[in-house]
Amino acid sequence: MPKTTFRLALAALGIGAALAWSPAGAQQPITIGAFLSVTGPAAFLGDPEQKTLEMYVDEINKKGGVLGRPLKLVSYDDAGDAEKARTFAKRLIEQDKVDLILGGTTTGTTMAVVPLVESAGVPFVSMAGAVVIIEPVKKWVFKTPHTDRMACERIFSDMRERKITKIGMISGAGGFDKSMRQECLNVAKQYSIEIVADESYGAQDNDMTAQLAKIRNVAGVQAVVNPGFGQGPAIVTKNFRQLGMTMPLYQSHGVASKQFIELAGAAAEGVRLPAAALLVAEVLPDSDKQKPVVLGYKKAYEARFKSEVSTFGGHAYDALFIAVDAIKRAGGADKAKVRDAIEATKGYIGTGGVVNMSAKDHMGLDASAFRMLEVKNGSWSIVK
Amino acid sequence: MLSQAVQFLFSGLTLGAIYALVALGFTLIFNASHVINFAQGEFVMIGGMTTVFLVGFGLPMPMAIALAVAAATGIGMALEKLAVEPARQASITTLIIITIGASIFLRGLAQLVWDKKLHALPPFTGDAPIGILGATILPQSLWAMGVGVLLLLALRWFFARTLLGQAMLATANNRMAAQLVGINVRRILLLSFALSAALGAAAGILIAPITLTAYDVGTNIGLKGFAAVMLGGLGSSAGAVLGGLLLGIAEAFGAGYVSSAYKDAFAFVIIMLVLLWMPRGLLGGAAAERV
Numbered sequence: 001m002p003k004t005t006f007r008l009a010l011a012a013l014g015i016g017a018a019l020a021w022s023p024a025g026a027q028q029p030i031t032i033g034a035f036l037s038v039t040g041p042a043a044f045l046g047d048p049e050q051k052t053l054e055m056y057v058d059e060i061n062k063k064g065g066v067l068g069r070p071l072k073l074v075s076y077d078d079a080g081d082a083e084k085a086r087t088f089a090k091r092l093i094e095q096d097k098v099d100l101i102l103g104g105t106t107t108g109t110t111m112a113v114v115p116l117v118e119s120a121g122v123p124f125v126s127m128a129g130a131v132v133i134i135e136p137v138k139k140w141v142f143k144t145p146h147t148d149r150m151a152c153e154r155i156f157s158d159m160r161e162r163k164i165t166k167i168g169m170i171s172g173a174g175g176f177d178k179s180m181r182q183e184c185l186n187v188a189k190q191y192s193i194e195i196v197a198d199e200s201y202g203a204q205d206n207d208m209t210a211q212l213a214k215i216r217n218v219a220g221v222q223a224v225v226n227p228g229f230g231q232g233p234a235i236v237t238k239n240f241r242q243l244g245m246t247m248p249l250y251q252s253h254g255v256a257s258k259q260f261i262e263l264a265g266a267a268a269e270g271v272r273l274p275a276a277a278l279l280v281a282e283v284l285p286d287s288d289k290q291k292p293v294v295l296g297y298k299k300a301y302e303a304r305f306k307s308e309v310s311t312f313g314g315h316a317y318d319a320l321f322i323a324v325d326a327i328k329r330a331g332g333a334d335k336a337k338v339r340d341a342i343e344a345t346k347g348y349i350g351t352g353g354v355v356n357m358s359a360k361d362h363m364g365l366d367a368s369a370f371r372m373l374e375v376k377n378g379s380w381s382i383v384k
Numbered sequence: 385m386l387s388q389a390v391q392f393l394f395s396g397l398t399l400g401a402i403y404a405l406v407a408l409g410f411t412l413i414f415n416a417s418h419v420i421n422f423a424q425g426e427f428v429m430i431g432g433m434t435t436v437f438l439v440g441f442g443l444p445m446p447m448a449i450a451l452a453v454a455a456a457t458g459i460g461m462a463l464e465k466l467a468v469e470p471a472r473q474a475s476i477t478t479l480i481i482i483t484i485g486a487s488i489f490l491r492g493l494a495q496l497v498w499d500k501k502l503h504a505l506p507p508f509t510g511d512a513p514i515g516i517l518g519a520t521i522l523p524q525s526l527w528a529m530g531v532g533v534l535l536l537l538a539l540r541w542f543f544a545r546t547l548l549g550q551a552m553l554a555t556a557n558n559r560m561a562a563q564l565v566g567i568n569v570r571r572i573l574l575l576s577f578a579l580s581a582a583l584g585a586a587a588g589i590l591i592a593p594i595t596l597t598a599y600d601v602g603t604n605i606g607l608k609g610f611a612a613v614m615l616g617g618l619g620s621s622a623g624a625v626l627g628g629l630l631l632g633i634a635e636a637f638g639a640g641y642v643s644s645a646y647k648d649a650f651a652f653v654i655i656m657l658v659l660l661w662m663p664r665g666l667l668g669g670a671a672a673e674r675v
């Protein structure tokens with residue numbers, strides 16, 4: 001046995017040496033680590049993210065890489081489990097020795113990894129939603145998606161225009177749902193909106209008529225907001241119509257995909273939600289700065305994977321290109337320099353909006369990145 | 385106030401009807417083999433998902449439903465033939481673990497064969513809600529309850545009036561004696577898997593337009609069905625139906641009047657209390673007719 005082990009080791013050494021001395025070795029790849037929830041309950045987020053990263057790393061390498069160096073993607077599937085995410089992030093840092101980390105499909109997995117990247121000093125761009133990721137600012141942590149607070153603000157400003165002051169809220173039990181519910185409660189006052197009913201449902205629930213009937217019976221409710229993602233919002237929307245409720249219903253950016261309309265069917269008509277430009281790429285006015293970016297990404301993704309583009313894949317697109325852009329400006333993959341370069345990102349036009357980062361803002365988006373959409377005739381339209 | 389209670393009752397009955405069908409599936413297999421088939425929830429998933437995809441391929445709904453039930457029945461029989469029967473000498477615990485393994489396998493397979501997304505099945509007859517006493521009910525809920533009752537009546541007839549049904553009853557009561565009078569108990573076991581797979585698939589199809597379906601819906605609904613069985617009394621078909629309906633109604637009223645956050649807890653607390661006072665469930669008393 002020891003002999004075989006020794007031989008194996010020798011062989012491995014030989015292969016390793018051959019690789020190191022091959023001409024390609026002269027240009028050491030830049031290693032991008034990723035941990036995403038490709039399977040599990042958040043798979044509908046993680047799957048397009050993974051596909052997007054693979055597609056664009058390939059494309060960048062075909063065009064000669066970054067600064068003449070190829071990109072190497074090391075990606076793990078954490079299945080939405082924060083504990084696994086932590087283990088994989090550790091492996092990325094210690095074993096794979098990656099130059100930077102992208103990922104964290106959910107807020108839960110992201111937050112599990114934050115302490116690791118902070119102590120190891122590795123630039124980290126997250127694709128998860130909640131405000132806690134970047135507030136308070138953490139030196140090495142950035143994120144690409146809009147925050148749930150911005151979504152609340154966008155919804156409330158739309159309500160203010162419609163002279164709505166009393167609303168009911170129904171939200172799920174997931175991390176995203178809870179976080180957004182809290183943010184909505186926090187900012188409601190600023191828009192002089194009063195939340196007079198506040199109901200919730202469980203992650204696996206498939207009937208919310210009881211909760212909605214309760215909201216309906218509260219006097220003075222003028223509209224209902226449903227912070228949530230996954231199956232919940234589609235069922236809420238169906239139940240809402242079943243109960244014959246006619247007041248405006250607002251969903252969150254968490255369900256901003258065609259799938260929501262498919263699932264909720266005719267019940268989705270008239271539902272409003274804040275979402276990124278990507279969703280309405282075709283109907284954006286030509287003057288829109290984001291149009292070429294989102295249309296380009298949408299076409300490339302749909303041609304390659306034969307499935308509908310989602311904003312979640314867009315978050316991965318933005319994470320990758322913000323990182324690549326920063327590596328170019330930093331002139332290499334030095335971790336501290338790349339971190340500084342990401343923080344100095346200005347005027348980057350991505351799928352999520354125009355990104356202007358600073359030492360105080362590690363996301364760099366403002367509420368204008370959200371478009372208010374309404375479902376009309378089974379498709380999205382922009383609310384003017 | 386009344387309209388609200390009626391509304392809760394409607395949503396409770398809709399879910400309850402589905403839980404009852406799943407619980408009946410558990411009961412059938414338990415009676416024939418004393419195995420609790422934890423893959424029962426996967427039949428629900430297979431029924432719903434197969435229908436969704438066949439309809440997606442352009443098949444008319446009735447044909448898609450028939451094929452989906454047939455597919456689930458086939459898978460149920462394959463499960464019995466390939467996984468349960470080869471291990472029939474093993475202990476009941478081993479067999480139960482085999483069914484857990486089978487459920488994980490089927491869920492994984494569904495992920496590969498179809499996808500990981502949620503799907504909605506169009507309702508059978510439109511989705512204009514019907515108003516009753518100030519509450520509203522979807523036509524699909526009526527379908528779920530109606531078909532549930534029909535299936536229950538059909539089962540009753542099967543057990544009371546057909547030779548095969550009588551043979552199943554005999555096997556349930558005393559396997560050895562049944563074998564001695566010439567009943568092919570292995571065939572009966574296969575039949576019980578086929579029947580409960582078909583029941584599960586029917587439940588999955590009936591509920592898919594209301595609650596959506598996905599590769600992983602089986603876990604939760606299987607668990608609820610099992611809870612209904614425990615509530616009603618293991619081995620009693622009337623108990624399975626009663627348990628399912630009670631569970632559904634408890635959930636709806638719990639969510640409506642107490643707090644939606646504790647909806648699941650509410651149902652399980654009731655089960656704990658019942659089991660504390662009546663360890664054999666509501667109708668699981670002295671072995672009378674067990675099917």
